[in-house]
Amino acid sequence: MKNLKTKLLAALLLGTALAPAAWAQDAINLTNLSYRTGPFAATGTPLMNGQRDYILMLNERDGGVNGVKLNYDECETGYNTEKGAECYEKTKATSIVTQPWSTGITLQVLPKSNVDKIPILAPGYGFSPMTDGKIFQWAFNPPASYWDGASMIIKAISDGNPDNLKGKKIALLHLDAPYGKEPIPLLQAYAEKHGFTLLPIPVGVKEMQNQSAQWLQIRRERPDFVLMWGWGAMNAGAVAEAVKTKFPMDKFVGIWWSGHDGDMKTAGEAAKGYRSISWSLPDSNAKVMQDIKTHVVDKGNSLIGEGEFDWVFYQRGVLISMFAVEGIKAAQAHFDTKVVNAEQLRWGLENLKIDEAKLAEIGMTGMVGTFSTACNNHAGHAGGWMMQWDGAKFVKVSDRLEADQAMIAPLVEAEAKKYAEANAPWPTNEECKM
Structure with a gap:
């Protein structure tokens, strides 16, 4: 078991755990800009493990999402902004989303997202004014900003x-x-x-x-x-x-x-x-966590260490992958397609509806506050405890x-406007009337 985990981790760090060349054409590719090494590895590792295990569980239990497999991969940044920018460039052509995992990296890729048309998913981190979806059309920081x-x-x-x-x-x-x-x-x-x-x-x-x-x-x-x-x-x-x-x-x-x-x-x-x-x-008895235990952990396919299953960060990682997956589901339904692309996922992330019914359906009742996103609100403001x-x-x-x-809205508006002016010409969503 230990050797298997060592090999899996080594493959992830090399960015070859699920090499793009081997990915099926009828699958959806999700690459995480991870940081399992460096001075921040202790916090990054359980978060990445949670993200990874949720995807593995869906593939094992459900065959993916609505019949489409999810390919999960990582590009190791060590939480280094320069390496993060390199990872973004390396993965933007194959992944339908970029997850920068650092405010510094987020700020580096933010202006590129408009050009490359790939959504940035930065749950609970990144640049707080990204909440303003009219200006930051491709950036999302649900369920709450800093x-x-x-x-x-x-x-x-x-x-x-x-x-x-x-x-x-x-x-x-x-x-x-x-x-x-x-x-x-x-x-x-x-x-x-x-x-x-x-x-x-x-x-x-x-x-x-x-x-x-x-x-x-x-x-x-x-x-x-x-x-x-x-x-x-x-x-x-x-x-x-x-x-x-x-x-x-x-x-x-x-x-x-x-x-x-x-x-x-x-x-x-x-x-x-x-x-x-x-x-x-965290709720280790939640249905989603028990399904991860059954389909991933108990089968020896998780990278978690002793006690990590119950940790706040591991289970938060599970939730973060859920946001991406629910964005995919919303896009699949809206565009009537199975294999969604980056632009379609952008729509899905902008139309998330995580209510009590949804949380019950996916086995996550009580693990996160209810929220929804919109064209003018890319955070959702779920609240917290x-x-x-x-x-x-x-x-x-x-x-x-x-x-x-x-208290927050005027600052968001002012800082978002300041950013757009400093990076002019900056495209805005003129169709958003909310």
């Missing part, structure tokens, strides 16, 4: 009223990269409107495992809350420093990519109380939270 996440965190730490934060100090411990800088414009707008002080504290890639300087600043500044936009080794490093400095864990709150079981295991009981907003909820580390695992500790779109 600005949605920041808004929900503010709502949670203020007990539903941001005015409660007046006079307080909030530190933003963030990766010094496009991803980590994403929430700053919205958090600054909140700070100005509600009278709190925002203190951004960047963490360089080389500092991720040694954040002593950043936590010295946190001890000196004594913020009321520390928000974390961390990734990979940065998360575990920050939690270790918070424990060491005895920072109150219930005042330490992360975005959904800073809520990874693997990052918390080392600290264990000492990190009890840490919270993370999440647009997904606050998760808390109980010393051994993440558990849900809040009702469903929703982002304040009245």
Whole structure:
């Protein structure tokens, strides 16, 4: 079993797990710009495993989607923007979607999508203004954007009223990269409107495992809350420093990519109380998870490690592939075709309807909030829940939270317009009247 997994992983890293030359002509090809190597591998690996296993399960259980096989492949980027751009160029001719898996890579391929006419699927990540489908016709970030996440965190730490934060100090411990800088414009707008002080504290890639300087600043500044936009080794490093400095864990709150079981295991009981907003909820007993166990894991065809099946990130990966598959189904029905192309998938992703009936049908009830997309809304704004580390695992500790779109929408409109003007001539969807 171990040798099989080693061979499968080696094939994926080489990008030859399902070589295009061997792909059937009557199949649908989905390539993931993965990062199983490098400083962010610990977070990337379970996400990729979840994405991969959902596709394998559908092929094994159903023969694919409506009788069409799904070919899953990966192009390894190591979360490196330059390698990501290379992977995009290498795979755009064979895959009907590109999944960049990095805000930096997303920004690199964003202008290319209009020319190449291939949809970008960036669930819960990427460039927040991509929500505006009128301007970013080919980019999708369902079920929620980073600005949605920041808004929900503010709502949670203020007990539903941001005015409660007046006079307080909030530190933003963030990766010094496009991803980590994403929430700053919205958090600054909140700070100005509600009278709190925002203190951004960047963490360089080389500092991720040694954040002593950043936590010295946190001890000196004594913020009321520390928000974390961390990734990979940065998360575990920050939690270790918070424990060491005895920072109150219930005042330490992360975005959904800073809520990874693997990052918390080392600290264990000492990190009890840490919270993370999440647009997904793990449920190992859900029908979809049991089908993955039966058709993929129990047959030895999964790459997951011990305990990973129950992790937030593995099951979030399952949901992410579901978004792609539901886009394919919508396109198949609308265009009355089995093997959809990239342009047809774009329509499908723009017309997702993930309601309670759909979640029940696909065995995912309660694992993600309901949402729908439209020509002017490529995120869906599904909302999320606050998760808390109980010393051994993440558990849900809040009702469903929703982002304040009245606060977010003007910023989305302004930043989307600014991007289009800076990259003129930029095509917009003039047919969208919503």
